[in-house]
Amino acid sequence: MKRIADSTVRRLSIYLRFLEGSSQRDLATVSSAELARHGGTTSAQVRKDLSFFGSFGKRGLGYSVPELTNSIRDILGLGREWNVIIVGAGKIGTALAQYHGFRPRGFHVVGVYDTDIGKVGTRWDGIVVRDFSLVTADLASRPVDIAVLAVPAEGAQEAANRLVDAGVKAILNFAPTQLQVPPDVAVRSVNMAMELEGLSYELSSRAR
Amino acid sequence: MKRIADSTVRRLSIYLRFLEGSSQRDLATVSSAELARHGGTTSAQVRKDLSFFGSFGKRGLGYSVPELTNSIRDILGLGREWNVIIVGAGKIGTALAQYHGFRPRGFHVVGVYDTDIGKVGTRWDGIVVRDFSLVTADLASRPVDIAVLAVPAEGAQEAANRLVDAGVKAILNFAPTQLQVPPDVAVRSVNMAMELEGLSYELSSRAR
DNA sequence: CCTACTTTGTGAATACTTTCACAAGCCCCG
DNA sequence: CGGGGCTTGTGAAAGTATTCACAAAGTAGG
Ligand SMILES: NC(=O)c1ccc[n+]([C@@H]2O[C@H](COP(=O)([O-])OP(=O)(O)OC[C@H]3O[C@@H](n4cnc5c(N)ncnc54)[C@H](O)[C@@H]3O)[C@@H](O)[C@H]2O)c1
Ligand SMILES: NC(=O)c1ccc[n+]([C@@H]2O[C@H](COP(=O)([O-])OP(=O)(O)OC[C@H]3O[C@@H](n4cnc5c(N)ncnc54)[C@H](O)[C@@H]3O)[C@@H](O)[C@H]2O)c1
Numbered sequence: 227m228k229r230i231a232d233s234t235v236r237r238l239s240i241y242l243r244f245l246e247g248s249s250q251r252d253l254a255t256v257s258s259a260e261l262a263r264h265g266g267t268t269s270a271q272v273r274k275d276l277s278f279f280g281s282f283g284k285r286g287l288g289y290s291v292p293e294l295t296n297s298i299r300d301i302l303g304l305g306r307e308w309n310v311i312i313v314g315a316g317k318i319g320t321a322l323a324q325y326h327g328f329r330p331r332g333f334h335v336v337g338v339y340d341t342d343i344g345k346v347g348t349r350w351d352g353i354v355v356r357d358f359s360l361v362t363a364d365l366a367s368r369p370v371d372i373a374v375l376a377v378p379a380e381g382a383q384e385a386a387n388r389l390v391d392a393g394v395k396a397i398l399n400f401a402p403t404q405l406q407v408p409p410d411v412a413v414r415s416v417n418m419a420m421e422l423e424g425l426s427y428e429l430s431s432r433a434r
Numbered sequence: 435m436k437r438i439a440d441s442t443v444r445r446l447s448i449y450l451r452f453l454e455g456s457s458q459r460d461l462a463t464v465s466s467a468e469l470a471r472h473g474g475t476t477s478a479q480v481r482k483d484l485s486f487f488g489s490f491g492k493r494g495l496g497y498s499v500p501e502l503t504n505s506i507r508d509i510l511g512l513g514r515e516w517n518v519i520i521v522g523a524g525k526i527g528t529a530l531a532q533y534h535g536f537r538p539r540g541f542h543v544v545g546v547y548d549t550d551i552g553k554v555g556t557r558w559d560g561i562v563v564r565d566f567s568l569v570t571a572d573l574a575s576r577p578v579d580i581a582v583l584a585v586p587a588e589g590a591q592e593a594a595n596r597l598v599d600a601g602v603k604a605i606l607n608f609a610p611t612q613l614q615v616p617p618d619v620a621v622r623s624v625n626m627a628m629e630l631e632g633l634s635y636e637l638s639s640r641a642r
Numbered sequence: 643c644c645t646a647c648t649t650t651g652t653g654a655a656t657a658c659t660t661t662c663a664c665a666a667g668c669c670c671c672g
Numbered sequence: 673c674g675g676g677g678c679t680t681g682t683g684a685a686a687g688t689a690t691t692c693a694c695a696a697a698g699t700a701g702g
Contacts, residue, residue: 233689239631243610276650285648304631308637318529327627328627331627332634371637372630398630398633402535404451412640421622422536423443423446425620427510428620467679478663481682482681484680485682494678495669
């Protein structure tokens, strides 16, 4: 199967979010032009994105909202539950662990880890913070799909190494570090400082 | 001046972070190959990225770490202070307001706003949460460069509209919504659900 | 059933990004 | 001071992504 561009996968997420919103306002069908308008792209782009995976629309009509919703969920692998752990129970880790927006999309936080003995044992929303040194043993008995890494930059690579050794195959990294991992491990980074710097660049370059 | 690709600007941020780290370990110079290794790219890419803005290296030697650091800071517009406000004093907004990693890079949080009357008036780190309805008046007397939007998805577009009306020219959006703004306003989004879905896609497609 | 109208799906064309490959420039050492 | 060894800067080539444009397939209404 042909490799799909990252940009396409991101847009599928955007289309999905709009579809889930519009189905509540019970539209039966939606056109590529409408999807494009809300996704900030063009109708040709929408059709091309979907065409990589099959043919979901009806000519002259558009796409059935419930059918396309299911198809995109399927494509993205959202037809199942994913077990997620959060590593680092600091400000960001806490916010994520308490956030209720992930559960409905199938991401289930099954554990929170920290190295700070003062935080181990505290509990929010029924999840107890556990000592990070237990992670290898824990994952041996209960597999985990995705680890969210929310530790300071200095410790991020080392923590990632341990997660990879424990068998984690996907990491969402919040530390402002470029993680080095084996090619069979997927990494995505959320780097807020980089986004601010991007805005800084745009503001500066426009002024010129 | 030619339009610079987003991907190039992001990589400049990555190079900068590495340079700031390596200058502490006092290396005098760095080669494009070294920058590439830490930035997860190729040496040709590093040189091409920099070549859009000028010629910063010495053939046979590489780049002077302090000089290149300054040049990239300049390119990104980090040679000055940017005034930032945070809109939405919830879990994410609180974490951001208390985060000390932005100040050293020139991003200065000068205000936090919320609509919840129970939160208005509370104070962290010397910053008092103010009523969001005061934002227009506040910005008229004290200009703000960047607004960080950390409100629930339902209210995000409306809040963005008000910020744009108040003269904000750059928004960092944390709500999982595609904001519609005029073309002279820069928007970057941090969408954690989308990143998790990207990982979900990768895990699913690899299994095949 | 036929005609007018809409919207998809998709090759081909265009635009953009990355990689290649090498001349030119600079340092170091003898 | 000249030659060997590196490393940059950059056109040209290759590779990706987006946009164009239109035939094909459907709807709707009489
Ligand atoms: N807070 C923000 O708004 C913000 C913004 C941008 C980036 N970040 C980044 O996110 C990461 C976390 O930030 P934060 O503000 O939550 O930090 P924090 O200091 O509040 O929390 C970090 C937590 O990680 C724990 N920890 C340290 N090393 C660990 C390890 N090896 N294993 C497990 N836990 C470990 C610490 O005990 C602490 O509880 C940092 O890399 C930071 O740069 C945070
Ligand atoms: N917390 C997370 O881990 C997380 C993860 C991913 C995405 N997000 C997104 O980030 C955003 C904020 O999340 P949160 O968890 O901090 O939510 P939250 O509910 O903790 O906080 C939202 C805050 O915004 C305030 N608010 C609401 N409408 C407002 C308006 N018009 N103007 C100003 N303030 C307003 C509320 O009073 C509240 O204090 C949401 O869009 C959420 O989907 C959060």
